[in-house]
Amino acid sequence: MSAEPDQNFRLEQACATDDSIQQVHAQLQKSKPEKKGGYPLLPLGILGLMCTVVFFGSIYLAHNSLRFDPLVYSEQASREKPGAVKVVALTRAQLGKKVYDTTCIACHQATGLGVPGVYPPLAGSEWAQGSEERIIRIVLHGLNGPLKVEGKDYNNVMAPLGGVLKDDQIANALSYVRASWGNSAPEVTPEAVAKVRAATADRKTYWTAAELEQIGQ
Ligand code: HEC
Known part of the structure; x- marks a missing residue:
């Protein structure tokens, strides 16, 4: 009675002989694709193409x-x-339009005419076309107090921009102002701005028109 399960177990063992296992493995191996040596060609081709593009680029x-x-x-x-x-x-003036359009336009307007009684005009302005020593100082440290432009009085505040604009940006913006809307004055170079910046490094307050009139021609 108790010999029956034992017999079954032996039978199962007998079915899977070493030979039959080897045969099954041999068949499985045959059905697998043959392994080729080396790297697959496609990724190599793409790598080669990329190298060529980088090289000629x-x-x-x-x-x-x-x-x-x-x-x-x-x-x-x-x-x-x-x-x-x-x-x-591109000339400095052409490059300066970008600076003007982002930094100065809000007050002095695209037309350069400013806003009557509030923001003075740059178009036709004797200041804008006058001494570069003065206008560089205005942009670097700001300007406030009474000011006369083209015969009209202003008394407002222009914030200092020396902290946000680099020398070449100031030079370009001022060159644009001096060559636009009928204005005609020599361009301003970054070297000139750097010189004024260095000479006025101690300046911590806004300029006044009266002070600036003592400076430059
Ligand atoms: C927030 C407004 C504002 C911005 C921005 C501004 N300005 Fe002014 N600007 C003024 C005001 C206001 C005055 C007059 C200050 C006064 O009344 O004393 C002035 C005066 C001037 C003057 C001398 C007066 C004249 O009309 O010619 C020049 C030159 C000038 N600004 C150039 C510039 C340039 C260049 C920029 C950009 C880099 C600029 N400003 C940005 C408000 C501004």
Whole structure:
């Protein structure tokens, strides 16, 4: 009676002999694809393509970037024939429009006419077109108190911008002001701004028109 389960167990064991296991394994191995040596070709191809793009991209940049000089910008470069790249160097005044449009426009307006009685005009202004020593100081440290522009009186406050604008941004903005809306005065260089900034480093308060009239021509 008790011999029956034992017999079954032995029977099962007998079914899976070493030979039969080997046979099954041999069959399974045959049905698997043969393994090739080396790397798969597709990723290698993509890697090669990327290297080629980076290589020729670097050559292209080296020839066309002009060392990423911000003063050199050619909008048309890509449309012209290769080898005939025409470089358009923007003037300070053209570069300054961007600074003016973000920093000065709120008060002095796009027309440069300001707001009557509140913000003085830059268009036609004797200040804007006058001594650069004065207008650099105005932008660096601000201006307040009574002021006469084009025969009209103002008495307001312009905040100092020397902390937010760099020398070249101030030079560009002032150059734009001096060459726009019929204004005609020499451009202002970053070197001139740097010089005034250094000479007035101790200045902690706004200028007054009376003070500025003592400075410059
Ligand atoms: C928050 C308003 C405001 C902003 C922004 C501002 N200004 Fe002024 N600006 C004034 C006011 C107000 C005066 C006159 C101050 C007074 O009455 O003493 C003035 C005066 C001037 C003057 C001398 C007077 C004249 O009309 O010619 C110049 C030049 C000038 N600003 C240039 C600039 C430039 C350049 C910028 C931008 C970099 C700028 N301002 C940004 C308000 C502003």
